[in-house]
Amino acid sequence: MCKSFQPAVYLSLLLAVLACGSGDSATPDLAPTTTVVEIADYMGEKLTSTTGMRENSIKGPQVVDIDSWRLKVDGLVDTPREFTYEELLAREVVRRVVWLHCVDGWSARILWEGFSLTKLLEEVGVKLHARHAVFYAEDGYQSFLSLNYIKANDIIAATHANGKPLRVDRGFPLHVISQSKYGYKWCKWVTRIELVEDASLAGFYENQGYSRGGDVGDHYYNPDEGRLQP
């Protein structure tokens, strides 16, 4: 019946093995997709290559030592915690194609994979009066999102893009995927998430007069809104 394996069969076997990761994972079917070549199309949607994108971060790409890197979660939480990269990779994977629009006038559509921020925050216990999550990054960058928005949209913290671990210039090891908000709300190289009641002084772009909500389509710049007073 089966004279010889067809190339297509080999290819799907190869992809199945690759999708399972290194093989020693406890939940291989839940691991992020890891392909040899970056994925160019996903379920009929054409993706933007993560290699050809503009990189305009405030201090350039940050190189993180992944062994000593931790994601700290603190502020208005019941149990402040630190997570290693391995611990985050072991979480249930959420996968989503999302457009990123930068206020500089360029956009990219990427398949992001990572974990649910809401589930992570539920684990550490969100105090009743917490209203916002402030994201801090390796380069000193900050941005914030309301907890209502994070929950309503099941916002992802991504470890992978287009089937590969994030590139250094795309925010390795962690990039917040703030869908339907401008790129400046998408913190890269995240090191800490702090839950706060009032986020009035908590954004690099927001403090210069960019919209605090940052919703795509809104008028996003009003210098009178800048909060960085002498």
Ligand SMILES: Nc1nc2c(c(=O)[nH]1)N[C@H]1C(S)=C(S)[C@@H](COP(=O)(O)O)O[C@H]1N2
């Ligand atoms: N840590 C950090 N995160 C950051 C920035 C930054 O300068 N530093 N720039 C923001 C801006 S303005 C944009 S448009 C997006 C770009 O994300 P990308 O590199 O995945 O396209 O990152 C956002 N996150």
Ligand SMILES: [Mo]
């Ligand atoms: Mo941006």
